[in-house]
Structure formats: structure tokens, C-alpha cells
Amino acid sequence: MSSDQFDLVVIGAGPGGYTGAIRAAQLGLTTAIIEKDSTLGGTCLNVGCIPSKALLESSEHYEAAQEQLKDHGVEVSHVKLNLDTLMARKNRIVGELVGGVDYLMKKNNITVFKGRGEVKSTSEVAVHAADGIRTLKTKNILLATGSKANQLPFLPYDEKQIVSSTGALSLTQVPKKLVVIGAGVIGLELGSVWNRLGSDVTIIEFTDKICGAMDAKSCKKLQQILKKQGLNFVMQAKVTSADIKPGKVTLSYESLKDGSSQNLEADVVLVATGRHPYSEGLGLENIGLEKDQRGCVTIDDHFRTKHPNIYAVGDLVRGPMLAHKAEEEGVAVAEIISGQFGHVNYETVPGVVYTWPEFASVGATEEDLKNRKIDFKVGQFPFTANGRAKALGCTDGHVKILADKNTDRVLGVHILGPRASDLIAEAVVAMEFGGSAEDIARSFHGHPTLSEVVREAALDVDKRSRQM
Ligand code: NAI
Secondary structure (H helix, E strand, O other), X not given: OOOOEEEEEEEOOOHHHHHHHHHHHHOOOOEEEEEOOOOOOHHHHHHOHHHHHHHHHHHHHHHHHHHHHHHHOOOOOOOOOOHHHHHHHHHHHHHHHHHXXXXXXXXXXXXXXXXXXXXXXXXXXXXXXXXXXXXXXXXXXXXXXXXXXXXXXXXXXXXXXXXXXHHHOOOOOOOOEEEEEOOOHHHHHHHHHHHHOOOEEEEEOOOOOOOOOOXXXXXXXXXXXXXXXXXXXXXXXXXXEEEEEOOEEEXXXXXXXXXXXXXXXXXXXXXXXXXXXXXXXXOHHHHOOOEOOOOOEOOXXXXXXXXXXXXXXHHHOOOOOOHHHHHHHHHHHHHHHOOOOOOOOHHHOOXXXXXXXXEEEEEOOHHHHHHOOOOEEEEEEEHHHOHXXXXXXXXXXXXXXXXXXXXXXXXXXXXXXXXXXHHHHHHHHHHHOOOXXXXXXXXXXXXXXXXXXXXXXXXXXXXXXXXO
């Protein structure tokens, strides 16, 4: 094969694209990946999951130094925020991980092209690079171009005063007043960061609940906890217009409860109202590929578009916009191309909101099961009764397990509590194996650990937990 001819060309080097490329290379396919941005890793590594986690961690330390360390007998005076150092740490972490993806491409002999990838035909992809256009020939194509933040028409992003999550990860000073539009994952995580760093944060949400479709009772509890932490919420409200002046934005919003109109001022506005699939300049029209109403590229159950050698994964297609979902789909595509049985189990995709406490979920909610008329049992246990949570100083929250009433099979697990992001992994594995609440209840859990709360919730499904 010449150097511009491949078994697989991947467009987009985010988690779906680079993970799929690595699996393809491992399976012996000659693989190329095209990325339009200057670094690999996509939204997740560069301006999403990773930098936000770095900021969350730093802001938690800042708050701990001011509020919580004294409880531990650690007296700290003159606590001062150095935002430049905090941002430099975040940038260093991103840089190391992005460098790690470069390394993985080299290690797996994946050819990286920097430029915009455009599908020209079912066997040709053009790379529009700074130094010209080059055409790659390929047997298969994987589209993994991700998503972009939704924009409100009257709030165009300048990423300084009106910011998407990208700008909110790199503010150069702590805003006095930050208004966040949307109480979804991004709004709550980045709202928490800037609240802890000193901003007066108000979150305006269109619906009557935070965190979208996640377990309703846990959402309510989380909202109460976040309110105590200082976040202000305006629920069931629609922002209708904005007056943008240097240093000050005045938002007008309408209450959906009583129709009244009110104003809210901010130095910075974060718009976090969801994301949409990104396929600009990808050349879908060149090969007659269709998108659904949400802008998702249409695929079948095996990630194939209407052309059997062209696949699409991640935020570009249906399903939750999550890095780990994209990764599994990328791997599945590589395996399908190689003649294996690549498969993704959408029943067990966990979702995590990295507030403090964290909120993690997998499988069905009570609301889903009621709608589907499935009889279920509920086991619940609070972190207040757990020794490790007490030692950690975070006893807010609970674990809730939903199991089939007849078979005891675990149908959903919802964890609001410290390190819920890690605790949910046990539930994912149990569900992947078709496990029952009894299986979790009878499995050893080290003592003292937070995971004992998961076990107690499983015991509570049959009302035999050691609740006080
Ligand atoms: P989202 O879909 O999670 O939440 C958007 C919220 O904005 C919803 O509650 C919606 O009702 C509200 N909304 C929409 N239009 C509005 C309006 N005009 N006025 C007021 N409220 C409005 O979207 P978000 O937070 O922007 O995140 C985008 C995507 O990125 C999501 O799919 C999310 O799963 C993903 N993500 C995942 C993370 C994680 O896994 N920890 C972290 C960050 C993002």
C-alpha cells in the first residue's frame, strides 16, 4: 500500500476516534486519523472532561482550606487564590494527557494528519491542511467529529463575557456575578467551580428539575445540597433577551410559573443548554448521508451509515453525549470492520455529575420503570451511617438500588455521595453480568469503605440492611 492508502481513515481524534483507531491498529488494520485542531484528544481532553475535573479538584482544595480543614485541627491563615497557578496546573494536566494520545498514535503506527477531514466519496477523504489538500484512499471511514455547544441567538459567544464551557474553563479572573443558563451537567459542575472560587452564581433552568432525566429524588436532594453551598437557582424560567455592555450583561427572563418578567445582572454568562452534533465541512452531502432532527448522522445498530463501509460514533450519533460511550462505540466499529462482533450495551452506560457530592447513575430510574410498567423493589442506604464517609467528612447522599420484583435482577443504581463516580463501577459490572441485588449483597466489600453503602443498599432491597 502507498502511504496515502489505508484500511481505515478516522475523522476526529476525540475519545471515539482515537480509541477506535487504536483498536483498529491492534487488529492489524492500517489506520490514519485526521484532526482539525492543533492537539489530539478532542473536547474531552482539551476543553471538557479533563480540564473541568482539574478545576473542580483545585476549587475543592481552596474551599477545604477556608472551610473544612479547621475541623481536622489544621489551622490555615491567609488563604489566597492564585488563579494563574490554578489554570497553569489545569493546562499542564491537559498537556500531559494530550501528549499521551500522540504517544499512543505513534506506538500503534497510526498515521496522524492535521487538518480538516472531508469525505469526498465512499473511498476517499480529503485532508485540508495549512500546507494544502491531500487525498487519502481508504477501505473504511469512521466519522467521529463530536459535538459543539448550543448557542442562544441573543447571546453570541465571545468566550470572555458570554462563554460556553470552553471559555468557562479559562476565565482570567473570578467573576463577581456569574449567571449560568442550564442546570445540566456543565452548568452544575462549572457553576460549582466558580462558586467555590468566590463568584456569586445563579443558575437559570428552563424545567423544574436539575440534571435532566436522572433519578428525580436524588436530583432534588442534590439541589438542596448545592443551595446550601451557595448556588442560587431560578427554576422554570426562560431567558428571553440580553443587553450586553462591556463588563456587564443584563439578562431578561420570563417565569414559566407565573409569566412574570425579571432581570438579572452578571459580569459573565455561561450558556450550558446542551450540545449538538458537529458535522460542518465533513462532506456528508458529497455521499448523500442524512441527519435526523437533532442533527445526528443516521446509523444502524452496527454504527453503519447507509454506506456499509462508512461508520459514525460518539456525539455525532444518537445516544448520550459521553466520552466513555463514544470510546466503546469506536472499539466496536474497529472490531466489526475486522470481522468480529463489536457490541455496545446501552443499558449499562453510566452517567456522572462531578459536583460535591458526586451524582452517578446507571440503568433505569424509578420513573422509567413505572412508565414501562415493570414491578421493582427499592433498596436505599444513606452515607450518614458509613464510617468511612464520616472520616472523610462527607455524609451527604445515599445509594439507591432498583431491582426487578420477581427476579431480583439489578435494573438501575443511583448514587449521590462522595466518590460516586468510582462507586458506580461496581453497579455497572453487576448489571453487565445480569447480577441481582442479592449478588451485590453477598459480595465482600472491604471495611471501612464507601462501597459498603452500596452493599447495604443491596441488602435493603430485601429490607435486611443495618439501618439505624
Ligand atoms: P445538558 O443537556 O446536560 O443540560 C442542559 C440544561 O439546560 C437542561 O437542564 C435544559 O433543560 C436546560 N436548558 C436548555 N435550554 C435552556 C434555556 N433556553 N434556558 C434555560 N435552561 C435551558 O447539557 P450541558 O450541561 O450543556 O452538557 C452538554 C453535554 O455534555 C451533555 O450531553 C452532557 O452529558 C455532556 N457532559 C458530560 C459531562 C460528564 O459526563 N460529567 C460533563 C460535561 C458535559
